[in-house]
Amino acid sequence: MTTTVGVIGLGNMGGGMAATLARHDFPVFGFDxxxxxxxxxxxxxxxxxxxxxxxxxTIDIVILSLPKAEHVEQLCLGKEGTQEENQDTTRLLTLGKPGLIVIDTTTSTPETSRKVAAALATRGIDFIDAPVSGGPKGAASGSMSMVIGAEEEVLARAMPVLEAMSGSRVHVGGCGAGNVAKIANNMLAACHLISTAEAVSMAARAGVSPEKLLEGVNAGSGRSGASQVMFPNWVINKAYDSGFTMGLMRKDVGLASDLAAALGLELPLANAVAQLWDESRASLDDSEDFCAIVQRTDSTLFGHGA
Structure with missing residues (x-):
């Protein structure tokens, strides 16, 4: 029996996921x-x-691709504390049928995922948090990666759809674990962009070209997603068109700071990086590409007019 899929949120990421699934011959319905x-x-x-x-x-599985955790909660559960007459016609909790699987690809919070999953479970609806990496190109090509929080049985039922829309999948634990892993990943990406910019700037001033420096780093132990993907594709060529914005990364850095605070952790490096991202608001708008953070390190080397 063919699984019918719905996608809610047809932006850069959701639109690419929907198109990828359609290419794999899934019947796909989209709402935006x-x-x-x-x-x-x-x-x-x-x-x-x-x-x-x-x-x-009309669907068996619904995929959410929304900007923030609050949008996920509002879509699934409605506006907290309101008694709007039409709320039951605009929330997944009321409209979803028993047996439906909700796959949330939003970079959300573990608390939101667990709250939504518990509420949906009362209606016989299953929930998977599966935030993604790889940007719009990864969504459109089906090569993006996922870190997944789910029960084994639910994951097994959703796996054909997940395999069709992603290149790699790591099941990291139960509900909420996917978002913990994604927050940690993006905290590292935020750090690596700045640390790699500093290394490239230092080498350039010492007479080594950025391209050769990256080639050497990527052959050694200092390599990262920043040195292997972000700098070659979006920084060195000054394209700054990854499809992921400063605003979204600032949001994710904030999620990491909030999680560390909730856990009572003192993370000095993460705190310093979070401060740098926050201070960058003075010169870099939320709408700019997230890789543009490197311009704060060396505007001469990395600036658009350099």
Whole structure:
């Protein structure tokens, strides 16, 4: 029996995931508040729908690709403390059918994932937190990676869809664990962008070209996703078009700081990096590419006009 999939949020990431699944011959339905996003998805073989109720009436698995944890909670559970007459027609808790699997690819919080999962479970709906890495290109090509929080049995049922939309999947634990792992990953990425920029700047001033420096680092123990992917693809060529914004990375850095604080941890390096990302607001807008953080280290070397 063919699994029918719905995607909520047809932006850079969700639209790419929906198109990838459609290429793998899954019947895919897509919902987004933006008509332009729905039209673009339709051109990629996705059937657009105009309401959450219409979407959930036809699918077996629904994939969420939303900006923040609060959007996930609002979509799934509704607005807390409100008694809006139409709330039951706009929330997944009410409209989802027993047996539905919700796969949340948003970089959310473990608390939100567990809260939503517990509420949905009362309706016989299963929840997986599976935040992704790889950017819009990874979503569009099906090569992105996932860190997954889920029960084994639920994960097994969702695996054909997850395999079709991603290149690698790591099951790190129960509900919420995927978001813990993604927050940790993005904290490292935020650190590595700055530390690699400092290393490249130092080497350039000492007469070694950035390209050769990266070649040497990537052959040694100092390599990272920043040196292997971000700098070659989006920094050295000054493209700054990864598809992931400063605002989104600032949000993720904030999630790491909040998690460390909640756990009572003192993480001096992470705190210093978080401060650098926050201070960068003075010169780098939320809409700019997240790799542009390197310009704070060396505007002459990494600036658009350099």
């Amino acid at each position: 508040l933006s008509q332009a996003a729905r039209d673009k998805a339709a051109a990629a073989g996705v059937t657009p729908v105009s309401s959450l109720a219409e979407l959930l009436d």
